[in-house]
Amino acid sequence: MKIVWMGILFLATAASMLIPGGAFAEPVNSVNLGIGGVIRLMPHCKANVYFAEYEHLVNPKIAVLGRASEVSYKFDDGTYYEKGRPKGVDLGARFYPAGNMQGFFIGGTLGYWMADWTFARNMGKSNELQGTGDTDSVRLNVDIGGRFPIGSSSVSIMPALNVGKFFSTNACEYTAPASRVGTACSQTTEVTYYVFLAVTAGVAF
Numbered sequence: 001m002k003i004v005w006m007g008i009l010f011l012a013t014a015a016s017m018l019i020p021g022g023a024f025a026e027p028v029n030s031v032n033l034g035i036g037g038v039i040r041l042m043p044h045c046k047a048n049v050y051f052a053e054y055e056h057l058v059n060p061k062i063a064v065l066g067r068a069s070e071v072s073y074k075f076d077d078g079t080y081y082e083k084g085r086p087k088g089v090d091l092g093a094r095f096y097p098a099g100n101m102q103g104f105f106i107g108g109t110l111g112y113w114m115a116d117w118t119f120a121r122n123m124g125k126s127n128e129l130q131g132t133g134d135t136d137s138v139r140l141n142v143d144i145g146g147r148f149p150i151g152s153s154s155v156s157i158m159p160a161l162n163v164g165k166f167f168s169t170n171a172c173e174y175t176a177p178a179s180r181v182g183t184a185c186s187q188t189t190e191v192t193y194y195v196f197l198a199v200t201a202g203v204a205f
Helices: 001-020
Strands: 029-038 047-057 062-076 078-086 087-096 105-119 129-149 155-176 193-204
Touching: 029 155, 047 193, 062 105, 087 129, 105 155, 129 193
Parallel strands: none
Antiparallel strands: 029 047, 029 193, 047 062, 062 078, 062 087, 078 105, 087 105, 105 129, 129 155, 155 193
């Protein structure tokens, strides 16, 4: 989670310096902390997603945002197993038809992600292969959800559906069997796209 907190601090500081405030109904800023998980549309995959956002309203209906995220996942289809922790930072925008960061929204972000992962293929068989990999990716994400204030407080609950795609370059090497240790492999990560539901708590100011 360290990258999440470092990323949100950086994004909030940069946005406060680079984005001028406007004459909008307050609030115009929000810090959002969220958690999500992969839903059953993704077979053989279990994941937890943790993220933090800084959101700034640039006109009554459009907010720009920065997001820092970390994911913990496992993929297991019975013959291939993969485990990893991707981390990344995204920049983008959200559109609120009702205005002032209220109600329904649709957003999009583009970001840079890195991941280290391990894999095992042909598990439990005499020709089992194991290895480690690393991935550099550009990530495109779309989120559709809503922002619902809790009473008259500045805190909102923000459920959202996220859909995204990684455009990646991969590198890997074998760690087993002994005859292949340290040699390059052609295995690529199973994390190429995703669908997950997230719930976020936002504090506006």
